[in-house]
Amino acid sequence: MLNNNLKGKMQNTQKITRLLHLLQNKSFFHLLSANLLTQFLGFGTVVFIAKLISPTEIGQIKILQSYIALFVILAGFGFNTSVLKYCAENISQEQRWGIFNYSVKCSLVTTLCGYLLWFLFDSYKIILSTSQIGSWILIYGLLLPFSVMTNLGMIYLQAVKQVRKMAKAQSIIKLQSFLIIVGSTYFWGIKGFIASTVFAYFIGMIPVFREIGFSFIFYKSFVPRSFLSIAVFSMLGNIVSLIGQYGDIFILDHFCPDKEQIGFYSLASIFLIGAMQVTGTVQSIVAPYFSEHNRDKRWVYSQLIKNQLRMVVLAILVALGIYIFCYYFIPFFYGYNYIITFLYLKILLLKYIVYSSYAVTGVCLVGLGLIKYNIGVVFISTPIGLFLSYLLLQNYGVIGVAYAQFFTAIFIFILQIAVTKFALSKYFRFLK
Structure with missing residues (x-):
C-alpha cells in the first residue's frame, strides 16, 4: 500500500515536471x-x-x-x-x-x-x-x-x-x-x-x-x-x-450615487488583474498554434481539451493565492477602512474561475477564423449581464453588482461550451 502511494506521488511529480518543461518551451x-x-x-x-x-x-x-x-x-x-x-x-x-x-x-x-x-x-x-x-x-x-x-x-x-x-x-x-x-x-x-x-x-x-x-x-x-x-x-x-x-463599472458610474463604494469595488477588481494576466498569457501562447494547425481536427480537439483543463486547474490555484494574499495585505496596507474591498474580491474571484473555464475555447475559435460564434455569445450575454447588474444594484447595492458578474459568467460558460462544440463540428465537416 505504501509503495503504491509512493509510486502515485512520483507519477504526479513527473506530470508536474513535464507540464513545467512544456510551459518553459512555449516561453510561458x-x-x-x-x-x-x-x-x-x-x-x-x-x-x-x-x-x-x-x-x-x-x-x-x-x-x-x-x-x-x-x-x-x-x-x-x-x-x-x-x-x-x-x-x-x-x-x-x-x-x-x-x-x-x-x-x-x-x-x-x-x-x-x-x-x-x-x-x-x-x-x-x-x-x-x-x-x-x-x-x-x-x-x-x-x-x-x-x-x-x-x-x-x-x-x-x-x-x-x-x-x-x-x-x-x-x-x-x-x-x-x-x-x-x-x-x-x-x-x-x-x-x-x-x-x-x-x-x-x-x-x-x-x-x-x-x-x-x-x-x-x-x-x-x-x-x-x-x-x-x-x-x-x-x-x-x-x-x-x-x-x-466592464458593464459593471459603466452601470455603477451612471446609477450608483455612492462614489466611495465604487472606489472600494474598483480596488477589488484591480487585484483581479493579476489573475487575468495568467489567463491572458495562456491565451497568447496557444492562439497562434490553433491558426497554424487549423486543418488538423485531431490536433485541435486534443489541444483544446488539454489546455482548457490545465487552465481551470491553474485558475483555481491563482484564485486561492490571491485570496490568501489579499486576506492579509488589504487590512495591513490600506487599513481596516478598506476591509469591504475583500468582500467584493471574493465574489469576483469566483467569476474569474468560471471565466477561465471557457477562456481557451474563445481563442481556439479565433485561431480557426470562427470569430462570428464568439460574437454571437457576447451579443446574447452582454445585454443579460447589463440588465442583471442594474437589477441587483437597485435591490442589493454594489454587492449585487458583484454577484451579477458571477451569475453572468456561469451563463456565458454554458453558452460558450455549447457554441464551441457546434462551431467545431460544422467547421471540420465543411473541410471534408
Whole structure:
C-alpha cells in the first residue's frame, strides 16, 4: 500500500515536471513574468497609488480606464485580430510585412476617428457622469494612438512566435511606466496620474518597434482575403464583449450615487488583474498554434481539451493565492477602512474561475477564423449581464453588482461550451 502511494506521488511529480518543461518551451514563464508587470500600468498601478488618492478618485480612475479600453478597441478597428490570424499562418515574410504595413496605415485613420468620438462622449458627459477633473478627460484620450500602435506591434510579435522579444518589450514598457506614473501621482495626484499615463504610453511604443524594426515601411501593403471582414467582426465582438466585461463599472458610474463604494469595488477588481494576466498569457501562447494547425481536427480537439483543463486547474490555484494574499495585505496596507474591498474580491474571484473555464475555447475559435460564434455569445450575454447588474444594484447595492458578474459568467460558460462544440463540428465537416 505504501509503495503504491509512493509510486502515485512520483507519477504526479513527473506530470508536474513535464507540464513545467512544456510551459518553459512555449516561453510561458517569459510572457507571464512580463504580463504580471502590466499590473504596474493601468489598473495595477492603482494598487500602489491608492494610498496617495481617495477611494472616490480610485473609482474615477477605474471608470476612465474602462472607457478608454472601449475606445482602444474602436480605434484599433480589429486589425490586431487579423494580424494575429494571418501573420501566424505559413506565409512569406514579405507578405507578413505587407499585412503589418497595411494595418499600421489604417490604424492611424481609425485612431483619429476614435479620438473625435472620445471628444463627443466627454462633451455629453457620457464618460464620468460626475467628475471634478474636467478637461483632463480629453488629455487622457490622447493615449489612444500610442496604445493602438503598441498593441498592434505586440500582436505581430505574438503572431510570428517571437514571444521572448514580446516579453522583453513588455517588461521595459511596464517598468518605465510604473516609475513615471507613481512618481507623478505622488506629486500631483489624479491629474499627475492622467498626464503621466499618456506619456508612458507614448514612450511605450519605443521598445516594441525597436524589436520589430521599420522594414515593413518599405513593403507594399498586402491584404489577404477576409482580412477586413475578420477585423470588423472582431472589433464588433470585442466591443460588445468589453461592454459586458466592464458593464459593471459603466452601470455603477451612471446609477450608483455612492462614489466611495465604487472606489472600494474598483480596488477589488484591480487585484483581479493579476489573475487575468495568467489567463491572458495562456491565451497568447496557444492562439497562434490553433491558426497554424487549423486543418488538423485531431490536433485541435486534443489541444483544446488539454489546455482548457490545465487552465481551470491553474485558475483555481491563482484564485486561492490571491485570496490568501489579499486576506492579509488589504487590512495591513490600506487599513481596516478598506476591509469591504475583500468582500467584493471574493465574489469576483469566483467569476474569474468560471471565466477561465471557457477562456481557451474563445481563442481556439479565433485561431480557426470562427470569430462570428464568439460574437454571437457576447451579443446574447452582454445585454443579460447589463440588465442583471442594474437589477441587483437597485435591490442589493454594489454587492449585487458583484454577484451579477458571477451569475453572468456561469451563463456565458454554458453558452460558450455549447457554441464551441457546434462551431467545431460544422467547421471540420465543411473541410471534408
